[in-house]
Amino acid sequence: MTDLKRVGEVVWEIPPSGGMRVPGRIFASDALMEVVALGEAAQQVANVAHLPGIVDASFAMPDIHQGYGFPIGGVAATDVENDGVVSPGGVGFDICCGVRLLGSELTVEEFSRHRDAIMANLDARIPRGPGTGAIAPASLVPRVLSEGAAAAVEAGYGWPEDLERCEERGASAGADRSALSERAMARGRGQLGSLGAGNHFLEVQYVDEVVDPKAAEVYGLREGTVTVMIHTGSRGLGHQTCTDHLRRMGSAMARHGISVPDRQLACVPVRSAEGSAYMTALATASNFAWSNRHILAHAAREAFADALGISVRDTGMHLVFDVAHNLAKIERHSVGGVELELCVHRKGATRAFGPGHPALPEDLRAVGQPVLIPGSMGTSSWVLRGVVDNPAFDSAAHGAGRVMSRRQAKRERSGRDVAEDLRLEGVDVRPGSVALLSEEAPYAYKDVDEVVRVCDIARLAAPVARVRPLGVVKG
């Protein structure tokens, strides 16, 4: 049993013991800690604290739940100059999985009048489920791997101004498509512009409540207007890239004199041949993910435009932001008053840069970066903003966090029952598989409002607006 001490209103600490190099620190309320206590998540926070070069603490966001190796919601930063490591398990198989939010001037009433046509168009145009099937041709894959979302814009998907509202402008530095294996390429060729399965989705929503009018105005969010949220990542190309490098690092650890409590935490120094190869592959696979969401977002705009009988431009569906929640990045942060070059792992955690951060586009710099926290089907999602003095390397939660296993969720209710529940709540669900719908039912997740409340209290991010679902296209 992991030793947990409360050290603040919503902060819990695991003191260092055994091979832990730093403490573990979990941001959670009493209600959320009840869920943490059920599984191995706290032990996984402690395991991550064993990583060579880790600084400050092994953090867990309020949506923490049990993962494999890292907990979901885990954040760990390692000191690159002092043999700090990079761990593919700290990113996950779905490299650069993330969330994209489109805003619009379309009102709920206007959407309701065209709902059937819009949802039918989305149902027909958004490829989803396991395996192949995508919007973009395989010939575009090599270009997006090298150039990121800009190559997708050049090919006719999305608008140039979208890039300003993407983390890294939709292109990770240091990408090199020759860094990916032939197997990764084979998996990616038929999947550029596809949702995938599991918890991935495209959701039509409306802005239900604005709690920070200034930030909402900057983000282009007004009460009663329609938004579209997309959650997906790098598909099989990313999964294969993680598999390839986990295997290599597992063999290389002994050579670097590294041992970890769980092989899924396999790691090597960032400044090693294996570390450098992984960082290049990571950047390249990330470019697939940024572009994947970009292409899906444009397909959503086209689905709306066709249903409304207007041009895609006239939909006014602007990009609020696109941000990853499965990534490791080299960032500079102050630790104990000393600025260090760190490799920041966010495994199910969202980057959350505060006001004034130089990486943000000028128009966002006054209020901070949009932080997107999806709830579950049938419940609200949230838009937050980054704040200054974030205590966890500018990171925040990435979702509601699971409270129930997929098997248990399926036992509770059938997919058909869940679809009917959602229909009665006014949510039009278009599932890739009805049977799988219950795995992602609202009762399988924590209360997203509580997760957001803890983010606010812990100063991880501040709430801006709440959005509610109108229709869901499920992977």
Next chain:
Amino acid sequence: MAYQVLSHAADAGIEATAESLPDLFDELLLATFELMSPNEAGTQADTTRTVEIRAETLEDLVVDTLSEFLFIAETEDQHFSWFRSEVDPEALVARIQAGSRPLRRDRASGAAIKAVTYHQLVVEQRDGEWFARVYFDV
């Protein structure tokens, strides 16, 4: 031979036992595909292929074998319904004959497995039987 599905907050796992190592591989592979497409269990295969995997450890041999079949299934949209494994634990080579048919997407009613993890991976002999535990990223 027998397997059971393990409960996990976000992902999925399987534990399998078998009298021999080849049977264990058959069981793990079958469990993986039944986990993904339970509605396809018992369907007739129309294609047969043989896959050979080499690794440095027995654990890697299990992970690499499962990963290989997930790769084929994803890139060729196939569902595998039977396996006949030959495993040399000294040379760490697995040679697997397997039968598949095109996956019917409307039958994809199980876990969407992204990859095989090393999390709490176990492959060992227990009380005269072979035992393995594998978690997947879903």
